[in-house]
Amino acid sequence: MGPDFLGGAEVITIKDLTKRYPNGFEALKGVNLSVKKGEIHSIVGENGAGKTTLMNIIFGLIKPTTGSISVDDKEVNISSTGKAIEMGIGMVHQHFMIVPNLSVMENVVLGSEKDFTNFFGKIDYKSIKLKVGDLIKKLKLSLSPEDIVRDLPIGKQQLVEILKVLYKGPEIIILDEPTAVLVPTEVNDFLDFVINLKNEGKTVIFISHRLKEVFKISDSITVLRNGKTVGSYSKQDITRDEVANLMIGKKFDFNATPPKNEKEEILFSVDDLSLKGMMIKNISFNIKKGEILGVAGVEGNGQEDLFSVLTGDILPEQGSVKLADKELNKSTILEKRKAGIAYITDDRIKNGLAIDRSILENGIAYHHKDQRFGKVLINNKNSVKLVTGIVEDYDVRGVKNMKTPVSSLSGGNMQKLLVGRELNNQVKLLIASQPTSGVDIAAKALIHDSFKELTVEGNSVLLISSDLDELMSISNRIIVLYRGKIVAEFKYPDYDIKELSYYMTGLKES
């Protein structure tokens, strides 16, 4: 069914929308969109194309700079989320908006609890439980109203998020990358759920950059690139490859392959690593010289703890960690770095950079321990030389001068600075966690190339990632973590996405 066939009225019409931030960054440079009643309309685009900004504007979280929005053919000013909700718009956010320490029902009614409140402000939790329970039954979800959200697995937390939005009975539902945190098997169920919503007469705006999902459920597709609308299409009128090329703007090589620099000699080995109270149980693996080893797994299955143990942030109870026969199990991060390990953390804002400090200061972090940068005083000349080199080699854009704060760079450029800094050491082993999250395709390619280059001289990479495409395109081997254990190992080129996801979700165990 395409939009013409449906022939519904336009429920949302957006004309020439722009958004310019105070720091001069233009997130949207002219977006047009028209969503018809009762359709599933997908908005696709690269990271940073402006999808989330656009949705936040429709939901009243951000104010646009210029342009008009009409709902049901009336031009409106959506000044707050409250207004958006009144107009029948609901939004499921990419980053969870649910409160971990509250129960499912408290989360669901948050914002509409007034309906259950008496004159003295007392909340009638009994009726809330009944009503939320009914909705859960109607949607056939496996949740209990009194569960505390904190204790639920990620997939279920996502459902709470959606439940919360649907509770308000919106006619238009915005889903911002709802499948990002779901495992492949959960995705299908979820997509059926979305189609079900359409069958009940709701309008769905579906944001994603996973084209397979988009083509499975959409009636229409709008492509955004660099803050502009590239085009809107009925699903029948366009193919997946065409959309992919519209998103990227240039032909992209989907056939990346891992490097072939593996040697027989083992560089890094982890033996029987365990951590009580944490996710990790009897983990053993090793990495050969020149190898890229991928670690796959659904978020929360031990990747974070593995990374913490390998940095020395948490000391393991048993087991050994050896780099070229040197025991590093109990050594601090400084000793590990001195032994030749470099780290890319999964969250550049949290612990990969100090964003309110300058590019120079960020660029010399850890390098500053080296005598080249002075014994007591910082050697400014060598520092500038080093960081200028990083900025040039890794194509970090937007650098006015070395003193500008890192916060003025875009996410992708921040990440390039971080990667460049880490690889500029005498690296024997790089431990990288989600190294390309939230960066554009060009930056991603550059980062992958730099990993491959590292292996040329017999150095290795441990790549922890939740992006299966990334893992399969550059790893020589992939191990799968499930509930803190290694449950499977795959070797290039025998990668099967289905098999991988079975192990990731625990449908298969070794």
Add this chain to the structure above:
Amino acid sequence: MFSNTLKKITIWVFFILIILAVWAVIIAISGENPFSAFGYILEGSLGDTGYFLSTLNKMVPIMLTALAVAIPSWAGIWNIGGEGQLLLGGFGAALIGFSINLGSSFLNILFALIVSALFGLVWALWPGYLKIKLNVDEVVTTLMGNYIASYFVLFLINYPFRDHSSPMAQTKYIDSSFQIPYMFRGSQFSYTFFIALGVVFIFYFIIRKFKFGYEIRMTGSNPDFSKMSGIKTKKIKLVSMLMGGAVAGLAGGLLVLGMNHRMMQSFSPGFGFTGLLVCLLAFNNPILIVFISFIFAMLQTGSVNLELFSNVPAEISGLLQAVMVLFVSAFKIISMRKGGK
């Protein structure tokens, strides 16, 4: 570029005028003509050499206690304990000054100052240690430390170290070989001012140019990241706290050796808190600390003159200072938002 700077200057001139206007209103409410009141303040702080020198003298404890807040603050930890550290430092210097003699005035002064810094350092040690070991809130512990230190010093000068020939609770005078000499006849202005100024510039240099300063800055900006970069953040936090304590202790030592020559009751009219205000106003910048200490010292010495010639009590200086901090905080935020757009 130039017009941008000009715009900034215009905005800040405007802000300063607003602050002056608010000050004028406060003075007017207390029943005095603001213009003549400003006149008295200016006269009493800059009017002649004597006034000017006592304003500079006043800067010594203010500058150093401000620095005592700023150094830990660079590393992301609060030291509200400047007052207690200053009192203990003062006592330490006095204790050395009336009990031993190393034979040379230079050595004596040096040793007494080192001891005063050590006393202050010790008083910053336990809150710093509790913070990094158990994450006990340092704002509460350093603040409680002020009360504990002040009662402890009161005990010391009331009982074991009291000068019994005096009707007041105070220690004996320090030996004259410990006194930092006055520079001019008829004024208490001494080399202490230059020592204090020197300390501020040393720390300015450390924070900007030293590896250690770099590690402090990074720790303050993002401790998680600093840890990833191999910086021992807990050590950095503790050491910066100790340095803060030492600087505040030194302030007490300088007051004893350069001005009071003994430890006494009401030794400090709240220098620690004035220093805290200065540091807040200077946004931790050592150079601004010097300038703002000067303004605050002017207000303090000037308001004494104001009280002499009018019905306005000298406490107005604290009021004017605090008002200034609030307004400047607001202005800074407003101008940053405006500047962004």
Add this chain to the structure above:
Amino acid sequence: MFDEITTLYTTTIRMATPILLASLGGALTYYAGIVNVAMEGLMLISAFFSVVFSFMTGNAFLGILGGMAASVIFSLIYTFFVSGLKANNFAIGFALNILVSSLTIFLTRVMFVGQNVFNSPKIVAIPSLDIHTGIYFIDNYILNFSVLTYVAIFLVFLFSFIIYKTTYGLHLRVCGEKPKALVAGGIKVGYVQLIASILCGCLCGLAGSQLSLYNVRMFSRDMTGGRGFVALAVILIARGKPKYMILISFLFGFFDSLSLKLQNQAIPPQFALMLPYVMSVVVMLVFYLKDKKKLETV
């Protein structure tokens, strides 16, 4: 001996009351995501204006109202900076504390030509719950405390009810933990913080009145003596949980009371005066040590 215990107990209750009241107030902003370091100043400004209004009107109740009003105004200024302008709450809190300290002493000197103290027989004190049953235990251990003590106990229950059972309480708990979730629900974070700050102002106001208008009936320079920070310690230790706050407040009240008692003993008074401050650090330490053990065993 028995009388001494009774005195120690009554003093404990009297001294615990302001700490409890202030910690309830500060806990509201704590839930709303603001660690309130301005409570010291809020209590002090109320202590001053309670005395002033009681002096001028000859009515203790109006005295309390005056103190509360002053405290609310300063609490609003604090919230304007911290929640409205997003300024650093420590910086603004300390600036306000120092502002209040200078302002009260300045006003004492301008208005009453006093030095550092303002007292007058015309200041009317807060009444006690004046009921005598003739039974020693009931008369001395349950009845006859400051009216505000009973108000404080009632407020603990009201506080629990608000936090856990009402709409506003739900908003408040979300506000500190995940403000974005509030915004997404169409509720303004600033509004929730504003209400918390007004209530905090009222409660710190009551605390200040209890300090200056009950028992002593005078205002003296910096008479709160760090109790705002003791209240902050109570909140941090109890993590805002009302049942723990009441216990810890009474513990700190006991140290205050012990301090007053020891001042007349053979030891130097400075050690007695020091006691409440030393103990507040010790108690914090004990609780944090316990927490650390808990974390290690998990």
